[in-house]
Amino acid sequence: MVAGWFEGDGDGFRLLGTRCAxxxxxxxxxxxxxxxxxxxxSGELEEIRLSRRGRVWSFTDSRYRPPSPYVSDPELPWQPYVLIAVELAAERIVVLGQAAPGVTVADLAVGMEAEVVPGVLHEDAATTWTTWHWRPAGVRA
Structure with a gap:
């Protein structure tokens, strides 16, 4: 987990950003x-909790193993994943992230509502590195 980038879990999961005063x-x-x-x-910035939902701005699938610092096990077959850019209207920003497991490009459309959910970036026997994922709003894992 990157400290200060998100908080909570389940329905309380939120991305954290900052706003210039x-x-x-x-x-x-x-x-x-x-x-x-x-x-x-200005250098006066305050932490804010970003909107949990936004609209899909763009999306694509990743069919190649990205280079370091991306973490993947070279001994395992490559598993493609989907990237989603979500526009948060209240904040007037676009946030990029991976789709939740099981979400494919066939499940997405520009303009549809998406929500942020907790996800796993990588795990080993000692540590689970958490991250955020996007999924179509109302879809449960």
Missing amino acids: SCASVFFPREDHYCRNPACA
């Missing part, structure tokens, strides 16, 4: 030192 720009991943808006010189 001066220009109201929202950032994810979070920014803790300065406003990334080139027109703003």
Whole structure:
């Protein structure tokens, strides 16, 4: 888990971002030192909980094993996955993430509602690295 990027689990799972107190720009991943808006010189940022739902802005499937730092076991066959870009209207940002397991490009359409859910990035005998996934709203795993 990347500290400070999300909190909670199940229906309480939320991505965490930051908002500039001066220009109201929202950032994810979070920014803790300065406003990334080139027109703003503020450094006053507050943590915010991002919307759990948004609209699919774009999506694609990944049919190749990406290079490091992506973690995958070279001894196992490659498993393609789906990437979804979701627009969060209230925050006026687009957040990219993997689709929840079992979601395929055939399940998606631009403009449909999607929700953020907890997911597993990688696990071994000692550690489970958590992340976020997107899935069509109302679909249960």
